[in-house]
Amino acid sequence: MKKGLLIVLSGPSGVGKGTILKEFVEDPELNLAYSVSMTTRGMRPGEVEGVNYNFVDRPAFEQAIKDGELLEYAEFVGNYYGTPLKNVEKLRSEGKNVLLEIEVQGCQQVMEKCPDALTIFIIPPSMEELEKRIRGRGTEPEEIVQQRLSKASREMELVDQYKFIVCNEDPKLAASIISLIIKRHME
Ligand SMILES: Nc1ncnc2c1ncn2[C@@H]1O[C@H](COP(=O)(O)OP(=O)(O)OP(=O)(O)O)[C@@H](O)[C@H]1O
Numbered sequence: 001m002k003k004g005l006l007i008v009l010s011g012p013s014g015v016g017k018g019t020i021l022k023e024f025v026e027d028p029e030l031n032l033a034y035s036v037s038m039t040t041r042g043m044r045p046g047e048v049e050g051v052n053y054n055f056v057d058r059p060a061f062e063q064a065i066k067d068g069e070l071l072e073y074a075e076f077v078g079n080y081y082g083t084p085l086k087n088v089e090k091l092r093s094e095g096k097n098v099l100l101e102i103e104v105q106g107c108q109q110v111m112e113k114c115p116d117a118l119t120i121f122i123i124p125p126s127m128e129e130l131e132k133r134i135r136g137r138g139t140e141p142e143e144i145v146q147q148r149l150s151k152a153s154r155e156m157e158l159v160d161q162y163k164f165i166v167c168n169e170d171p172k173l174a175a176s177i178i179s180l181i182i183k184r185h186m187e
């Protein structure tokens with residue numbers, strides 16, 4: 001069986017990665033499996049354990065790092081986030097195209113370990129619009145919003161390292177561009 005693709009959606013917090021993903025992740029033609037990350041962040045209202053994330057404490061996350069269980073991980077604004085390796089490998093060996101939605105530090109680790117990964121950087125139409133979106137979401141206190149925005153400016157400098165750059169002016173349009181990219185690489 002042909003091994004599935006590894007697709008990485010990355011970009012600054014609040015740019016709309018999760019919103020875009022919802023538009024294409026269930027498309028049967030894309031044969032996708034979403035990789036559920038591990039995080040030490042607290043659960044937001046409406047989030048579900050095992051669906052949005054596997055929520056763990058810091059000692060459990062640090063043990064997973066020590067045991068080599070993560071494909072990549074990063075500390076992002078005070079919390080750990082990481083991709084469990086075993087699940088990604090299993091799904092890809094079953095022919096599934098595996099989709100990661102991760103921040104840029106983690107994506108750089110994936111680029112080194114898996115040079116064939118389809119890396120896609122989502123950019124906002126402007127930094128003002130990014131600020132509007134992250135505030136508008138209303139999930140973080142002001143101090144964290146500020147930290148995420150200041151990180152975003154530095155993350156935007158790494159855009160040239162990605163194979164594809166997609167602007168999220170409209171999530172449906174961005175999703176259809178990403179779907180096309182994936183389909184091309186499935187041929
Ligand atoms: N094209 C768009 N135009 C206007 N608002 C948008 C657009 N895309 C997403 N949004 C809104 O922006 C906010 C942030 O989107 P989302 O949570 O998908 O971002 P994200 O990149 O997944 O964030 P994080 O990395 O922090 O998880 C949400 O309130 C979402 O509804």
Ligand SMILES: Nc1nc2c(ncn2[C@@H]2O[C@H](COP(=O)(O)O)[C@@H](O)[C@H]2O)c(=O)[nH]1
Pocket residue numbers: 011012013017037038041072073074076081082083101102103104105106107
């Ligand atoms: N390096 C990784 N980054 C990840 C992973 N899962 C999610 N993320 C990214 O973290 C930030 C913050 O997420 P939030 O849910 O607290 O808003 C965001 O950019 C996510 O894409 C992961 O496994 N590894």
